Amino acid sequence: MEGRTPSMTNPSSPARFYLTTPIYYVNARPHLGHAYSTIVCDAIARRKRALGIETWFLTGTDEHGQKIERSAKLAGRTPQEFAAAISGQFRSLWDQLGLTYDDFIRTTEERHKRGVQHLFATLRERGFIYKGSYTGQYCVFDELYVDGPPGTPCPDCGRITETVSEENYFFKLSAFERKLLKFYEANPSFMGPESTRREVISFVRGGLKDLSVSRTSFSWGIPVPGDEKHVIYVWLDALANYITALGYGSGDAADQARFAKFWPADMHLIGKEISRFHCVYWPAFLIAAGIDPPRSVHANGWLLFDQGKMSKSRGNIVRAETVHTVLGSDALRYFLLREIPFGQDGNFSFDALVQRYNGDLANGYGNLVSRVVNMVHKYFGGVVPEAGAETRMETALHESAQRTLAEFVPQFDNLNFSDALKTLWSLVAETDGYLTANAPWKRPENRSEIEHAEHQARVLATAAEAIRIITALVYPVLPDAAAKVWRQLGQGEIADAARQSFLAHLEWGGLKPGTIFEAPAPLFPRAEKDAIERMVAMEEQNSQSVIEAAGSVAVAEPTEPKVPRSAEPAPAQEPKKKAERKPMEETEPTPAPESASTSASAPAAVGASVASQPATASPAAAPEAQPASPQVITIDDFAKVELRVAQVLVAERIPKADKLLRLEVDLGYERRQILAGIAQYYEPEKLIGRKIVIVANLAPRKMRGLESNGMLLAASLPPDGAPVLAGFLEDVPLGARLK
Ligand code: ME8
Numbered sequence: 001m002e003g004r005t006p007s008m009t010n011p012s013s014p015a016r017f018y019l020t021t022p023i024y025y026v027n028a029r030p031h032l033g034h035a036y037s038t039i040v041c042d043a044i045a046r047r048k049r050a051l052g053i054e055t056w057f058l059t060g061t062d063e064h065g066q067k068i069e070r071s072a073k074l075a076g077r078t079p080q081e082f083a084a085a086i087s088g089q090f091r092s093l094w095d096q097l098g099l100t101y102d103d104f105i106r107t108t109e110e111r112h113k114r115g116v117q118h119l120f121a122t123l124r125e126r127g128f129i130y131k132g133s134y135t136g137q138y139c140v141f142d143e144l145y146v147d148g149p150p151g152t153p154c155p156d157c158g159r160i161t162e163t164v165s166e167e168n169y170f171f172k173l174s175a176f177e178r179k180l181l182k183f184y185e186a187n188p189s190f191m192g193p194e195s196t197r198r199e200v201i202s203f204v205r206g207g208l209k210d211l212s213v214s215r216t217s218f219s220w221g222i223p224v225p226g227d228e229k230h231v232i233y234v235w236l237d238a239l240a241n242y243i244t245a246l247g248y249g250s251g252d253a254a255d256q257a258r259f260a261k262f263w264p265a266d267m268h269l270i271g272k273e274i275s276r277f278h279c280v281y282w283p284a285f286l287i288a289a290g291i292d293p294p295r296s297v298h299a300n301g302w303l304l305f306d307q308g309k310m311s312k313s314r315g316n317i318v319r320a321e322t323v324h325t326v327l328g329s330d331a332l333r334y335f336l337l338r339e340i341p342f343g344q345d346g347n348f349s350f351d352a353l354v355q356r357y358n359g360d361l362a363n364g365y366g367n368l369v370s371r372v373v374n375m376v377h378k379y380f381g382g383v384v385p386e387a388g389a390e391t392r393m394e395t396a397l398h399e400s401a402q403r404t405l406a407e408f409v410p411q412f413d414n415l416n417f418s419d420a421l422k423t424l425w426s427l428v429a430e431t432d433g434y435l436t437a438n439a440p441w442k443r444p445e446n447r448s449e450i451e452h453a454e455h456q457a458r459v460l461a462t463a464a465e466a467i468r469i470i471t472a473l474v475y476p477v478l479p480d481a482a483a484k485v486w487r488q489l490g491q492g493e494i495a496d497a498a499r500q501s502f503l504a505h506l507e508w509g510g511l512k513p514g515t516i517f518e519a520p521a522p523l524f525p526r527a528e529k530d531a532i533e534r535m536v537a538m539e540e541q542n543s544q545s546v547i548e549a550a551g552s553v554a555v556a557e558p559t560e561p562k563v564p565r566s567a568e569p570a571p572a573q574e575p576k577k578k579a580e581r582k583p584m585e586e587t588e589p590t591p592a593p594e595s596a597s598t599s600a601s602a603p604a605a606v607g608a609s610v611a612s613q614p615a616t617a618s619p620a621a622a623p624e625a626q627p628a629s630p631q632v633i634t635i636d637d638f639a640k641v642e643l644r645v646a647q648v649l650v651a652e653r654i655p656k657a658d659k660l661l662r663l664e665v666d667l668g669y670e671r672r673q674i675l676a677g678i679a680q681y682y683e684p685e686k687l688i689g690r691k692i693v694i695v696a697n698l699a700p701r702k703m704r705g706l707e708s709n710g711m712l713l714a715a716s717l718p719p720d721g722a723p724v725l726a727g728f729l730e731d732v733p734l735g736a737r738l739k
Contacts, residue, residue, distance in 0.1 A: 031312065050475065058105060123285065673706065
């Protein structure tokens, strides 16, 4: 099935749509950055399905490689256990947020392993993989080969690279330089945004070297078929998920049919930092294997928090669960899509989130729906009246709705979500203005009762129709709220409408007279000032908890309480940029808005902080038995021990001392020598660049004529006390004190 000749063209197929998120590393739990990419895909998938396009939306987790192997070791778990726990957290978060992925692939699954080995074997058979040797620098964090001498920092993350020297398999990437440039030229919409396109093209123009696609220095990966001491390079393994999930490499007829139907992918949505892998390596692998490249790769910008990319290693993360609990997942979706022009970096702050929520959702769309549904109930017993002939004002609103439709569709479909929502909210504002200008709740003295009833019918039926259009268009972004409004408008289940491709037939006039409205129900209870405080407190409390609830994987967290700075100070008053709220006309029957902080679904306020706890491992993670009668020390005794983070700069064996290594470590404020009895367990070159924990105030000692100024911290594993050095999942500054 993969033997088709690559067409090198970019035809779009309207009948089906295959889109994917990156598969996320399981070295750390999910945060808002991961949620962002997955939410964008969910919004696209929902719209495509509601247009009647057969859609396949894939997400999953990337579970192999040295980084995962090390994280698992630090947590005292096997890589399998560790990966399963974190992968489960991703999946359950996506379910909690109501994301409608069609498949969730884990790279540790058999179907994936089989497909990757098939791909590797195909590339080898076709002459694109050969054996050679590699000595050079490697960044374990980014799983990236880096040019330069030992000690070169990784160009992506700045961490010191490790020197690897291995016999490896190589992929002939150098053969693809011209082919790729021609491919990009022939397919101008292959990658976006423009900045990504320029960056990728200039990278390829700079020359492509053959790529090492196997490793022998660790084993947590997929073995090279027929040469099992090699594991396949984690990026070749990971990228292949997009085809193995469709059944590539399987002999099964149903799998083959699915692959033939959905490949090539219409869109790989990724974060901008992994464009090179997706726009250079991936199409090269595919073309080499005789498979069509994907139709497009689109990079989202970074979600920033505290001025930096939100990431576990910086420790500046916010969890999607927090926003979901306090404001609901629609609020999060709306904020991310409206606030950040797709493709650009954008700031996240609780303050901005609550402003958007109150301004656009509670006071905007939510208030408009509530006004109209209430008045249809009050004046027409909940039955949509006959609108009658349009006046100039109805024609204006009707034409605006048609203009909105015409503008929204290309904006959304070109991933310009922010402008699409801005366009739609102009119609929200216009409908609101139309209602206020026509004041159906007020009968002027010169208008008869019959005339007034006609006026009310025309205005309310027209406003309700505008709401129906708005709701249909916003459904991919606000699926929960749209479902509620659809019911209130007497349209039934929006999921059924989506299955019947309602977005393909959306036009003015669909709300029929005689339709029976359901009872009004609150959509977006106004967020009170404590909503921000609660979210900040939830994050603060979470950053201090040491045990991951979902997988009971022990992950040491920073011991300093982390209050996200940009959310500070939690405003004591209403958010500054409060959106205009229309004065409530005396007789307008709009119910008083509820407050988000008092809504039934919101939990009680969480305490602002919990006492700082020393990092402990779960029982399962502590392989050594507890001492029988632990000696108790006071906090003052503990405070005497100065534990600090240091980085290994030099590591070498000491002649005639087979257990000792001589290390030079950097504490940020000073460099010092330490002798450590770990030579039988650690290769010195593998320690260079590694961050460790040392006892910094230990009296100097002389060993073998050399002075040792400190001691390393390591777990001691039974039966023979093998040391495992203490380290961090997050990036921590040198010299940081452990308390
Ligand atoms: O790179 N802002 O996995 P990963 C926006 N396993 N998006 C963000 C983000 C942020 N602050 N943080 C993360 C990997 N993301 C590889 C991918 S694919 C074959 C293999 C999103 O866990 C963004 O989509 O580091 C980014 O590309 C992805 O998460 C990286 O996830």
